[in-house]
Amino acid sequence: MKCRKCGEKAVINMRHHKLSLCQEHYLDWLPTYVEYSIQKYEMFTRQQRILIAVSGGKDSLSLWDILGRLGYSADGLYIGLGIDEGIQYSAESERLTRMFAEQRGLRLHVVNFRDEFGESVPELSSRTRRGKDKPCSVCGTSKRHVMNQVALKEGYDILVTGHNLDDETATLFSNTLNWIPGYLTRQAPVLDNDLPGTVRKAKPLCRIYEREMAAYALLRGIEYIYEECPFSAGSNTIYYKEILNKLEKDRPGDKLSFYIAYLQAKENGLFAHQADPELENIHACPNCGQPTTAPDECAFCRMFSVKEKL
Amino acid sequence: MKCRKCGEKAVINMRHHKLSLCQEHYLDWLPTYVEYSIQKYEMFTRQQRILIAVSGGKDSLSLWDILGRLGYSADGLYIGLGIDEGIQYSAESERLTRMFAEQRGLRLHVVNFRDEFGESVPELSSRTRRGKDKPCSVCGTSKRHVMNQVALKEGYDILVTGHNLDDETATLFSNTLNWIPGYLTRQAPVLDNDLPGTVRKAKPLCRIYEREMAAYALLRGIEYIYEECPFSAGSNTIYYKEILNKLEKDRPGDKLSFYIAYLQAKENGLFAHQADPELENIHACPNCGQPTTAPDECAFCRMFSVKEKL
Numbered sequence: 195m196k197c198r199k200c201g202e203k204a205v206i207n208m209r210h211h212k213l214s215l216c217q218e219h220y221l222d223w224l225p226t227y228v229e230y231s232i233q234k235y236e237m238f239t240r241q242q243r244i245l246i247a248v249s250g251g252k253d254s255l256s257l258w259d260i261l262g263r264l265g266y267s268a269d270g271l272y273i274g275l276g277i278d279e280g281i282q283y284s285a286e287s288e289r290l291t292r293m294f295a296e297q298r299g300l301r302l303h304v305v306n307f308r309d310e311f312g313e314s315v316p317e318l319s320s321r322t323r324r325g326k327d328k329p330c331s332v333c334g335t336s337k338r339h340v341m342n343q344v345a346l347k348e349g350y351d352i353l354v355t356g357h358n359l360d361d362e363t364a365t366l367f368s369n370t371l372n373w374i375p376g377y378l379t380r381q382a383p384v385l386d387n388d389l390p391g392t393v394r395k396a397k398p399l400c401r402i403y404e405r406e407m408a409a410y411a412l413l414r415g416i417e418y419i420y421e422e423c424p425f426s427a428g429s430n431t432i433y434y435k436e437i438l439n440k441l442e443k444d445r446p447g448d449k450l451s452f453y454i455a456y457l458q459a460k461e462n463g464l465f466a467h468q469a470d471p472e473l474e475n476i477h478a479c480p481n482c483g484q485p486t487t488a489p490d491e492c493a494f495c496r497m498f499s500v501k502e503k504l
Numbered sequence: 505m506k507c508r509k510c511g512e513k514a515v516i517n518m519r520h521h522k523l524s525l526c527q528e529h530y531l532d533w534l535p536t537y538v539e540y541s542i543q544k545y546e547m548f549t550r551q552q553r554i555l556i557a558v559s560g561g562k563d564s565l566s567l568w569d570i571l572g573r574l575g576y577s578a579d580g581l582y583i584g585l586g587i588d589e590g591i592q593y594s595a596e597s598e599r600l601t602r603m604f605a606e607q608r609g610l611r612l613h614v615v616n617f618r619d620e621f622g623e624s625v626p627e628l629s630s631r632t633r634r635g636k637d638k639p640c641s642v643c644g645t646s647k648r649h650v651m652n653q654v655a656l657k658e659g660y661d662i663l664v665t666g667h668n669l670d671d672e673t674a675t676l677f678s679n680t681l682n683w684i685p686g687y688l689t690r691q692a693p694v695l696d697n698d699l700p701g702t703v704r705k706a707k708p709l710c711r712i713y714e715r716e717m718a719a720y721a722l723l724r725g726i727e728y729i730y731e732e733c734p735f736s737a738g739s740n741t742i743y744y745k746e747i748l749n750k751l752e753k754d755r756p757g758d759k760l761s762f763y764i765a766y767l768q769a770k771e772n773g774l775f776a777h778q779a780d781p782e783l784e785n786i787h788a789c790p791n792c793g794q795p796t797t798a799p800d801e802c803a804f805c806r807m808f809s810v811k812e813k814l
Contacts, residue, residue, distance in 0.1 A: 370680045371758065373765035375774050433754070437747065444743070448681065455683035464685050466776040 206409050210447030217413050224410050225260045228398050232264075235383040237396035242351035244268035247341050248294075248302075250287025252411035252418045253356030255294050257399055259416060261354070262298065268354065270295055270302040273340050275333065276314025280424060287419045294416070303348070305340050311498065316425070322497050329425045332497065339494040342484060345393040357397040360404040363449050364434040366456055379465045383457070389485045391478060401450065516719050520757030527723050534720050535570045538708050545693040547706035552661035554578035557651050558612075560597025562721035562728045563666030565604050567709055569726060571664070572608065578664065580605055580612040583650050585643065586624025590734060597729045604726070613658070615650050621808065626735070632807050639735045642807065649804040652794060655703040667707040670714040673759050674744040676766055689775045692767070699795045701788060711760065
């Protein structure tokens, strides 16, 4: 297997792109493909102030590296969730993220969830009914709250996350299994800040396979946390990823075409423009000010205000 | 595992319905569930003349049996495709279908494809470019042509097929992977005869698992052809069924909820009503009179008229 650009030994073969590349040309190629997505979906410009959510994993750290190489100015946001039983997941990912930023002279915001809200995310999860059933859901709500809060407070134009193609297709697969119109029609590479109190969001890695991101981090020598979050075992997302990995193995390129065909069909007007009944009730949370469709406080603040009642 | 109705030993456990039943109560229950689908999707009435396409397999023969028990008057249509290499698939399925009809005094139309069109379906497939790539596609076009032709000529009100839930979810899965609007929005338990020259079509088994149909045929003592069509090995449909079987095994009921949630979302107006550009060009095939969107002759007739050119 030879590099298509120079004929040297290839380090990666991307069957869906019919493209094999050597280390040097792969490290060149991936950022240009990320730039293609940024342009295609009109994500952000080099003049805008970008906040990138970094977890210490291969996707977000590699994306931070790539944005810098492409000439975008992005500051980082690390949220210390307090997942520290057993493998010291949060402590290690914070160490790697801080080291990455320091080595490159990048600005990093660090929010320690327990310092800020009085409990770690696992503590919050195990205390609330919702968290007992779905810890990932509580963690997601918490991270979205903090990301939005910091982006608005610090005046960033856009919030960027490291969701890759495997993440996006797992979400899309879940949404098509359930056919919940609100979820199915809303998924996109860019989420506009249509609602007051929210920041615009973008996912520049949405067309890039997880395997390609791992290869980039490895070849670029980025130190990242290899372990998955210990709470993710047995999650829906991991299950759907397994199914899609089988599909991809048998039919290379199916994951990418599943996602792209969805975006294309949506752009061509597949879905009806429906009045979302939920959005009629939208208002600012009386506690934090972020928009919510819940009757009173937002889902995040409610997890704390019910504490007294338990 | 005990029958929920009588407490005797159950022969089947339907986890998605949380229902276990003994032989007697299962044979009672399945027809009432088919009747539920017929009513729910307003498929046909006891006053209408029904033509059921029968292949000699468990689904269509069991459905014919069930329709009779429910008091519907349905005649059969068997199409002899001429798939007779190796296991004598067509000869054996015709023998079983004729035996089924004779034993019950039911009327059966038999169309021998080679007698009617000068070639068997495998011969037609191997002669045409489309058939070399996709024999199942040529076979599907051929069967639809004959079913429509016989239903119209004989004045039936509705054409019924034995597609079960596994068939429907495999089609839905394929359509969601590809996101082709025309296919994705059109799938339904009933296809109306909106176009002149077509017959109304219905699938009364659309909510019933393949496994449930096999159990019914077995317990009812219906003799059917066990073999799959020898050309179906390696087909897309079989592949998608494998994936969905894994999903169903891990998450009982997911196949049924995938299908029902899709129908519900569609009924709730998920999809935009799009002008189908294909339908603008629709006209009667100058050869057979059936509607087509092809420039001149329909896809079926074209397979024969190109014969001279090859």
